Amino acid sequence: MTAAFETHEVLNQSPPFEEVDLFALDRPLQDALAANGAGSAAAALSAFGQRYGSAEMLEEARRANENPPRLASFDRKGFRRDTVEFHPAYHRFMGESIAAGVHASPWRADGGRAAAPAEVLRAARFYMANQVEAGHCCPITMTRASVAALAAQPSLRDRFIGKILSRSYDPSFRPAAEKAGITIGMGMTEKQGGTDVRANTTRAEPAGEGYLITGHKWFLSAPMCDAFLVLAQAPGGLTCFLLPRFRPDGSVNALRLQRLKDKLGNRSNASAEVEFAQAFAWRVGEEGRGVRTIIEMVQFTRLDCALGSAGLMRMALAQALHHARHRSVFQRRLADQPMMRSVLADLALEMEGAVALVMRLARAFDHPEDPAEAARARLLTPAVKYWVCKTAPAFIYEAMECLGGNGYVEEAPLARLYREAPVNAIWEGSGNVMCLDVLRALAREGEAGRDLIETLARATAGLPGAAQAATFIAKAFSARETEQHARRVVEQLALLAAAAALAESAPAVGEIFARLRVSEPRGATYGTAALEATDVTMLLERVLPG
Numbered sequence: 322m323t324a325a326f327e328t329h330e331v332l333n334q335s336p337p338f339e340e341v342d343l344f345a346l347d348r349p350l351q352d353a354l355a356a357n358g359a360g361s362a363a364a365a366l367s368a369f370g371q372r373y374g375s376a377e378m379l380e381e382a383r384r385a386n387e388n389p390p391r392l393a394s395f396d397r398k399g400f401r402r403d404t405v406e407f408h409p410a411y412h413r414f415m416g417e418s419i420a421a422g423v424h425a426s427p428w429r430a431d432g433g434r435a436a437a438p439a440e441v442l443r444a445a446r447f448y449m450a451n452q453v454e455a456g457h458c459c460p461i462t463m464t465r466a467s468v469a470a471l472a473a474q475p476s477l478r479d480r481f482i483g484k485i486l487s488r489s490y491d492p493s494f495r496p497a498a499e500k501a502g503i504t505i506g507m508g509m510t511e512k513q514g515g516t517d518v519r520a521n522t523t524r525a526e527p528a529g530e531g532y533l534i535t536g537h538k539w540f541l542s543a544p545m546c547d548a549f550l551v552l553a554q555a556p557g558g559l560t561c562f563l564l565p566r567f568r569p570d571g572s573v574n575a576l577r578l579q580r581l582k583d584k585l586g587n588r589s590n591a592s593a594e595v596e597f598a599q600a601f602a603w604r605v606g607e608e609g610r611g612v613r614t615i616i617e618m619v620q621f622t623r624l625d626c627a628l629g630s631a632g633l634m635r636m637a638l639a640q641a642l643h644h645a646r647h648r649s650v651f652q653r654r655l656a657d658q659p660m661m662r663s664v665l666a667d668l669a670l671e672m673e674g675a676v677a678l679v680m681r682l683a684r685a686f687d688h689p690e691d692p693a694e695a696a697r698a699r700l701l702t703p704a705v706k707y708w709v710c711k712t713a714p715a716f717i718y719e720a721m722e723c724l725g726g727n728g729y730v731e732e733a734p735l736a737r738l739y740r741e742a743p744v745n746a747i748w749e750g751s752g753n754v755m756c757l758d759v760l761r762a763l764a765r766e767g768e769a770g771r772d773l774i775e776t777l778a779r780a781t782a783g784l785p786g787a788a789q790a791a792t793f794i795a796k797a798f799s800a801r802e803t804e805q806h807a808r809r810v811v812e813q814l815a816l817l818a819a820a821a822a823l824a825e826s827a828p829a830v831g832e833i834f835a836r837l838r839v840s841e842p843r844g845a846t847y848g849t850a851a852l853e854a855t856d857v858t859m860l861l862e863r864v865l866p867g
């Protein structure tokens with residue numbers, strides 16, 4: 322206990338939001354899991370929620386971000402090192418998330434897909450981990466997704482899968498064969514373009530059992546991963562490779578880390594600029610099929626972008642509501658002031674839509690054998706990534722304002738959450754690119770697209786504005802809607818899908834969501850939705866029991 326101030330008493334400050342169970346306090350999450358086949362895992366998820374919601378882990382998250390990674394280009398004798406040093410708190414999160422299988426649990430030991438609801442369960446953990454420390458989730462998501470790309474080269478997959486799926490985090494800088502577990506990153510983006518990867522200039526020449534890669538990558542996150550899936554121009558065209566940090570003979574591979582990006586957020590995690598100076602790599606898939614191969618991985622990382630953003634939103638909202646319940650202004654708690662309640666409930670409604678939508682999408686990933694679910698995953702992933710990731714920054718900003726000045730300073734996690742928020746929309750396909758992907762996917766798979774829209778229309782039958790939205794979307798797609806209007810259509814698609822997901826997981830909320838998000842556009846700021854007082858109470862109690 323610290324000594325009291327001589328000049329004043331500290332009054333009316335909210336207690337820290339810590340020692341909480343991130344699962345047990347989150348009714349929208351629990352309902353979404355129950356609706357998507359994972360209702361029986363409450364005890365395990367609650368244990369995870371308590372661990373990540375502990376004061377200790379929240380403090381570790383602060384440390385990991387206030388002590389960003391450092392590039393160690395050379396050793397003290399001038400030899401190249403090309404390594405990055407992370408704070409122990411970052412390693413702590415890597416260790417915990419890997420031990421919990423967040424990087425691996427939806428894969429079987431042979432690289433096949435684990436039985437449902439493996440995806441939904443893992444999605445819940447990833448969502449909770451992001452609430453506490455988002456930076457380490459970058460290598461966690463890339464490692465999880467890498468198995469999908471490696472499927473194109475079974476011999477390589479079989480060689481590394483045991484280490485990838487290992488529940489032991491091993492940060493040592495040694496060849497993969499000597500390590501208890503490995504992590505995998507990816508490098509596609511070059512200086513001249515990230516969206517248009519076909520313009521990659523990095524070259525690959527066949528050499529012995531692999532290729533020699535020469536060129537650069539402009540963003541290579543988590544550069545201490547043990548290997549990277551990279552794209553390079555081989556004689557047969559753009560090709561995917563697995564580029565390890567150590568060559569097969571055990572020598573250090575020729576990755577030259579040039580510098581680390583000075584990023585807006587995502588501070589605990591490093592993103593490097595890198596040169597490859599005839600670096601050794603194995604081919605993954607056929608020459609010329611690089612985009613096809615790596616896209617298998619990208620679908621999973623896009624799901625994670627949406628899950629990650631939903632997690633950031635959730636923590637911001639929980640902090641805001643918790644604060645409002647403890648802070649009084651004019652002798653009345655903020656959480657009892659009618660206008661503050663409107664703001665918080667409007668945020669809660671958005672949160673309900675986001676969490677129901679991402680968990681329903683995770684269920685689609687759980688059923689690749691079902692054509693309708695597989696089509697849903699293909700067609701909706703870019704739309705969900707677009708809407709959820711784009712929603713997060715403005716949402717978190719509004720939550721921050723609920724804490725007043727306390728929200729703006731670095732000690733509260735709101736500033737960190739806010740700085741983190743835009744990255745999920747930018748990487749793995751920025752907003753416009755996601756909308757183009759939806760258009761392309763629907764043009765390619767017209768029938769599956771029509772079926773999906775009909776399914777969403779059936780799921781939302783009778784909900785305000787849903788039939789009109791479904792007709793609008795169907796018409797836009799059948800008229801081969803131009804790119805010019807793509808954002809409008811894709812947003813409507815995501816909102817309709819969110820209403821459909823809520824109709825299954827929390828029907829009373831689905832009705833409100835349809836009325837205030839699908840039937841009419843959301844106001845430019847939160848707190849403008851015409852919510853009934855009883856709905857406000859219900860939404861706030863669901864999102865964080867008072």
Ligand SMILES: Cc1cc2nc3c(=O)[nH]c(=O)nc-3n(C[C@H](O)[C@H](O)[C@H](O)COP(=O)(O)OP(=O)(O)OC[C@H]3O[C@@H](n4cnc5c(N)ncnc54)[C@H](O)[C@@H]3O)c2cc1C
Pocket residue numbers: 506507508509510513514515516517540541542543584587592744747748749750751752753754757
């Ligand atoms: C923190 C962070 C970490 C990253 N880590 C990695 C990593 O590990 N590996 C990796 O490979 N990359 C990584 N990236 C890079 C990221 O994936 C790219 O920045 C992203 O794909 C966009 O590419 P670009 O920056 O070249 O933008 P551009 O491709 O130049 O696009 C710029 C803008 O134009 C829009 N646009 C593009 N095409 C069209 C079109 N036809 N019509 C309308 N608008 C269009 C895009 O939506 C975007 O908003 C990371 C980025 C960040 C910020």
